[in-house]
Amino acid sequence: MSTDWKTDLRQRGYRLTPQRQLVLEAVDTLEHATPDDILCEVRRTASGVNISTVYRTLELLEELGLVSHAHLGHGAPTYHLADRHHHIHLVCRDCTNVIEADVDMVADFTEKLRGAFGFETDMKHFAIFGRCADCTAKAAEAGPDRAAGSKG
Known part of the structure; x- marks a missing residue:
C-alpha cells in the first residue's frame, strides 16, 4: 500500500x-x-x-x-x-461484519454478464449480502427456523 x-x-x-x-x-x-x-x-x-x-x-x-x-x-x-478496491464486500445481515473477498472469485459471473449482455461490471461498488460463517454456525445451533434465515 x-x-x-x-x-x-x-x-x-x-x-x-x-x-x-x-x-x-x-x-x-x-x-x-x-x-x-x-x-x-x-x-x-x-x-x-x-x-x-x-x-x-x-x-x-x-x-x-x-x-x-x-x-x-x-x-x-x-x-x-x-489501492484496496480490487475486492468485493460480503456483508453479514446478522452481525453487519464486512468481509473482503478477492474480485477474482466472481470472474466467471462477470464474464457471463459481459457475454450475455455486453455489460461491464464495476466491482468496486459491489456488495453481496448474506450470513457470515460465525452467524451461520450460531443460527444452526439455534434451530432449523433460525438456520433458514428467519429472524424469528
Missing part, C-alpha cells in the same frame, strides 16, 4: 492539506468507514473540521483515485483507500 499521498496529490496538481491528510489517515485507519465515522476520527486531532469538509474532501479524493466507496447497506456509503 502506498501512503505517499503528498506525491500522489502533487502529481495530480493538488497539495496535501492538513484536512486531506487527516481524512486519508482516517480512511486508512478505519478501512470501511462512513463519512460520520471519518469525521469522528478526524475530530480526535482537529476538532474544528465539519462534515461538509469531510464530504468535499472525500469527493475530491475519489475523483483523484485515492479513495473509493461502496454501498454496504441502506445507510451512507463507506470509504476505503482505492
Whole structure:
C-alpha cells in the first residue's frame, strides 16, 4: 500500500492539506468507514473540521483515485483507500461484519454478464449480502427456523 499521498496529490496538481491528510489517515485507519465515522476520527486531532469538509474532501479524493466507496447497506456509503478496491464486500445481515473477498472469485459471473449482455461490471461498488460463517454456525445451533434465515 502506498501512503505517499503528498506525491500522489502533487502529481495530480493538488497539495496535501492538513484536512486531506487527516481524512486519508482516517480512511486508512478505519478501512470501511462512513463519512460520520471519518469525521469522528478526524475530530480526535482537529476538532474544528465539519462534515461538509469531510464530504468535499472525500469527493475530491475519489475523483483523484485515492479513495473509493461502496454501498454496504441502506445507510451512507463507506470509504476505503482505492489501492484496496480490487475486492468485493460480503456483508453479514446478522452481525453487519464486512468481509473482503478477492474480485477474482466472481470472474466467471462477470464474464457471463459481459457475454450475455455486453455489460461491464464495476466491482468496486459491489456488495453481496448474506450470513457470515460465525452467524451461520450460531443460527444452526439455534434451530432449523433460525438456520433458514428467519429472524424469528
